[in-house]
Amino acid sequence: MRILALILALAVTAAEPFGGPNILFIVADDLATRLGCYGDKAAITPNLDRLAQEGVVFEHAYAQGVVCTPSRTCFMLGLNNRHANPNHFIKYPATMTMGRWFREHGYQTCAIGKLDHDDAQDRYVDPKAWDVRVKREDMPPKTKPAQLKTFDEDLGQKRARIGFYGTNESVDAIADATRAERLLKFFKEERDPKKPFLACIGFHAPHVAWEATRAAREAHDPRKFILEPTPTDATPLPKGSLLHDPGMELSEGRQREGMHAYYAAVTTLDGIIGELLTRLKADGHLDNTLIVFTSDHGYHLGWRGQWCKHSLDEQVTRVPLIVKMPGGAPARAQGIVELIDLFPSFTDFTGLPASPGLDGRSFLPLVRDAKTPGKTAAFCRGANGRTVRTLRYRLTERTDGSVELYDHASDPLEYHSLAALPEHAATVKRLRGLLLAEMGPPPALKK
Numbered sequence: 001m002r003i004l005a006l007i008l009a010l011a012v013t014a015a016e017p018f019g020g021p022n023i024l025f026i027v028a029d030d031l032a033t034r035l036g037c038y039g040d041k042a043a044i045t046p047n048l049d050r051l052a053q054e055g056v057v058f059e060h061a062y063a064q065g066v067v068c069t070p071s072r073t074c075f076m077l078g079l080n081n082r083h084a085n086p087n088h089f090i091k092y093p094a095t096m097t098m099g100r101w102f103r104e105h106g107y108q109t110c111a112i113g114k115l116d117h118d119d120a121q122d123r124y125v126d127p128k129a130w131d132v133r134v135k136r137e138d139m140p141p142k143t144k145p146a147q148l149k150t151f152d153e154d155l156g157q158k159r160a161r162i163g164f165y166g167t168n169e170s171v172d173a174i175a176d177a178t179r180a181e182r183l184l185k186f187f188k189e190e191r192d193p194k195k196p197f198l199a200c201i202g203f204h205a206p207h208v209a210w211e212a213t214r215a216a217r218e219a220h221d222p223r224k225f226i227l228e229p230t231p232t233d234a235t236p237l238p239k240g241s242l243l244h245d246p247g248m249e250l251s252e253g254r255q256r257e258g259m260h261a262y263y264a265a266v267t268t269l270d271g272i273i274g275e276l277l278t279r280l281k282a283d284g285h286l287d288n289t290l291i292v293f294t295s296d297h298g299y300h301l302g303w304r305g306q307w308c309k310h311s312l313d314e315q316v317t318r319v320p321l322i323v324k325m326p327g328g329a330p331a332r333a334q335g336i337v338e339l340i341d342l343f344p345s346f347t348d349f350t351g352l353p354a355s356p357g358l359d360g361r362s363f364l365p366l367v368r369d370a371k372t373p374g375k376t377a378a379f380c381r382g383a384n385g386r387t388v389r390t391l392r393y394r395l396t397e398r399t400d401g402s403v404e405l406y407d408h409a410s411d412p413l414e415y416h417s418l419a420a421l422p423e424h425a426a427t428v429k430r431l432r433g434l435l436l437a438e439m440g441p442p443p444a445l446k447k
Contacts, residue, residue, distance in 0.1 A: 023199070024292070026273065028205060032318070042225050055323050055325070058323070060337065061338070063317055069117040072124075075360075100126050101343075108195040111129070112133075136175070139182055150163075179203060180273075186199065212264035222259065222260045239400075297316055297319060298318055311384075328368070333366045337378075340359050341363045376390065377390045395432065405431070
């Protein structure tokens with residue numbers, strides 16, 4: 001009888017709606033830490049800066065992929081890129097995803113835009129994850145966007161097309177504004193008040209084409225942008241380490257043009273996010289809600305002649321991460337965290353059991369007390385190797401067997417490798433040991 005009573009009690013408990021806290025998860029695309037709250041004086045991002053003033057800013061947050069698909073696959077699964085790959089969900093559709101875990105534990109789940117990497121066949125998206133899901137292609141702008149201009153340069157032998165940008169009179173011509181409106185519609189018309197929510201929105205900006213409003217563009221003075229000329233004694237990188245090899249030696253005018261387009265797109269996104277948060281708060285949807293803002297990876301604006309992502313370095317692997325917890329105190333956390341920590345952090349915050357087998361770990365202790373130490377290191381793998389980042393160093397192993405070591409205390413832009421210097425041999429050995437333990441044998445040495 002006691003066993004029967006216990007079974008009935010568990011059944012009743014499982015049937016009751018879970019009254020846990022809510023989560024609003026906001027993801028940008030190709031956004032480096034070029035925000036005012038990260039000390040970028042050229043950035044005009046008042047709304048994200050305000051969110052940062054109210055929450056915890058992570059100074060050392062890192063992605064596990066250097067392009068969209070591997071990065072998003074890792075953080076939606078909570079697995080590092082030793083255990084997950086860009087086609088992981090296609091090969092292993094039974095793998096638990098963040099959205100499915102919350103949905104199966106009593107949450108109403110919503111995904112607007114690009115969260116998982118998506119394609120025309122929806123191969124990367126878990127069909128069991130979302131109560132409400134709207135693809136980015138299904139949310140066009142309200143009005144016709146302005147004609148795009150080409151950002152390119154004549155390099156002598158050929159004209160290199162780098163990107164596109166557009167200037168619009170109204171934010172209605174930008175699809176990200178439509179995505180924000182669609183999330184508001186979810187709260188107004190589709191919200192189940194009996195359940196807590198995991199509401200996610202993936203914005204396109206500042207991924208190319210860099211689209212901005214005229215007001216955002218005119219707010220920036222291109223003369224204030226800081227260019228990134230490559231030092232003549234910079235350590236050369238092995239072939240295949242950079243998407244554009246050799247780098248694009250653009251004129252100063254062209255560099256400022258590209259930076260102007262990128263920063264204006266970021267400012268436009270900031271305005272859209274600000275309006276979204278204002279309306280959600282006014283309608284009472286942010287009560288008892290964890291707000292998390294991040295990006296899938298960073299972006300180059302001239303480093304070693306790069307206008308892209310794709311490479312294993314600080315400007316690509318480091319991402320903004322702002323976390324506002326109900327009742328939490330504003331702070332800046334110096335400890336290392338990874339995007340694969342999002343999934344376990346969300347379950348930790350809500351009081352749900354952790355999904356088994358995750359590589360990430362909760363960063364909630366750092367949200368509660370920013371002085372709490374983070375991880376020993378962050379790890380990432382790209383097309384030409386893999387890298388480990390500690391608070392001071394970055395070590396990168398290339399597929400040709402070569403190794404680079406950068407000391408962020410003296411070389412934050414990673415131009416001068418110390419790996420060949422005898423006095424750094426112990427550091428190289430220690431960091432390679434961390435890579436081996438986390439990622440397995442290096443690809444160059446696999447049989």
